[in-house]
Each structure stands twice: as structure tokens, then as C-alpha cells.
Amino acid sequence: MWISRRLSNENSEEEEVLRSSIITLTNVTKMYDRDKGIKNINLSVNEHEIHGLIGMNGAGKTSIIKAMLLQMLIDEGTISWQGNVINMKDEVSYRKRIGYVPDDEVLLDHLTPYEIIEFTGFAYEMTKDKIRQNAEGLFQVLQLSELHMNVGGFSRGMRKKVQLAAALLSNPKLLILDEPIAGFDPQVIYMIKQLLREWKLKGNGVLISTHDMGFAEQLCDRVTLIHRGEVLLSGSVSGMLAEHGCQSLEELFISLTLMPSAKELVKDVVANL
């Protein structure tokens, strides 16, 4: 259990927020070869929390998500769901409590959004009425109106909207989103941010893997920075910025991961073009 205290802006009364862990990775290691993979990952996503996973290409973010979803066997460590260690035999019931939107698009092109949603809802044992009610609301929020066209003709953003609606449909306790706003226009991004904020207020947790530092800074309660397969930093955005004397998450990320000579390199290359 994780307890945080924060000050209310208006009256400075101390408010206590009690947050229980939904999922916890303890010393999780998975190596694909000698130096590729994730090492000793300790990470939790709590109730009422949006947690950002940030890192460079190849840092290990997708591997962490795959470990959480039991999509791969880990070499060492444990994964716990609400305090109980998860085994492969629990996979089906465990996975039903997680909504997942992958970065790559995996949709059946010959189906319409409604057919995909129905298919998903039935897999989660939802009634037809509940599927329709949830789908209508979600499609309205996500501004998707082409509900009777095959998704094969959809743009990247439209396909992602269908995936997001499918992931939220069954009201999962944990939502895992890999690059959730790539391909969306500003209006939809705004609606997604509102949706996720409301979503966490219900006591749910969200894990977002993103390269978009501004989005992470605006939305996330805590952020974990992954670098070369390991946790480099983890904590609240404001706490990390204060500790490192940085103005933004981008500045912090760049200062920790980019070689100091990188700016000079850009200058030299452009000058010699």
C-alpha cells in the first residue's frame, strides 16, 4: 500500500490519499541476449493513478508491458495483482481485468467498429445492451462516427480509436496504453486526457508508455524513466523536476540520456551538408 499526502491549493488543508497497488513488478528481469532486455525492474501502478513509462527507442518499455500482460516468460522476479503473485495458470482471469492498446495495430480489417466492439464485449461476457451502451458513449467521446464501415479503410488514428474503445469497454481495473496519442488530432487528445482523468478517479490505474514528454507531464501522477533496460528514475513529475533542477520532463530526460556533445554534432553535420 502506498500513502501520499498532498496539500490542497485552496485552503492548505492536508488531504490524505490512500492508494493501493493494482499491479507490482518486483525485480523483474528478462534478457533476450547478453545485453538486450530488462533488468531488475521494480514498478507499480496504483489505484487512482496515471503512471507514465518513458524511455528512448529500445529502452525496454514494451518488454515491461509484455511482462505485465504475461505475454512472455520472465527470467526472474514476480508480478503481483492487488498483492497476490500471478502465475501463468491465472492468465485468463487476470488478463480480463486489463485493457490494453498496443502500439501496433492489430484489427480484423473486414469488420466494422461495432462488430469489433461486440466481439470484444462477448469475450468479456457482457450483455448486448451493455456493450451497445458503453460503445455509444466511448465512440462519442472519441469522435468516431464511421461505425458501419470496415476498419480496413480507416486511418491510423481512427483504428486506434477503435482499439481504445475496445480496451475501455469492459471497465477494466488497469488500462495499459502503448503510445496512446500517436496519430490523433488535438481535439481527440484533449478528450482522451479528460477520459483518462475521469477513469482514474473511479479508482482505476493507467500505465502509459509514451515518447511525448509534454503529454506525460500534463497527465501522469508518477513517471518511471527506463534507460537501457533499467529504471533510471521513478516518482512524481514535480518531485523529480525539483530534485534535478529542471523546468520540464523533456529537459530532465535529455539531460539524463543524451550525450553532452549531441548539440555540437548536430551543428557540425548541418554545417557540412
Ligand SMILES: Nc1ncnc2c1ncn2[C@@H]1O[C@H](COP(=O)(O)OP(=O)(O)OP(=O)(O)O)[C@@H](O)[C@H]1O
Ligand atoms: N523478441 C525479442 N527478441 C530479441 N530482442 C528483443 C525482443 N524484443 C525486444 N528486444 C530487444 O530488447 C530491447 C528492448 O526492446 P523494447 O521493445 O522493450 O523497447 P521499447 O522501449 O519498447 O522501444 P520503442 O520505444 O522503440 O518501442 C531492445 O534492444 C530490443 O531490440
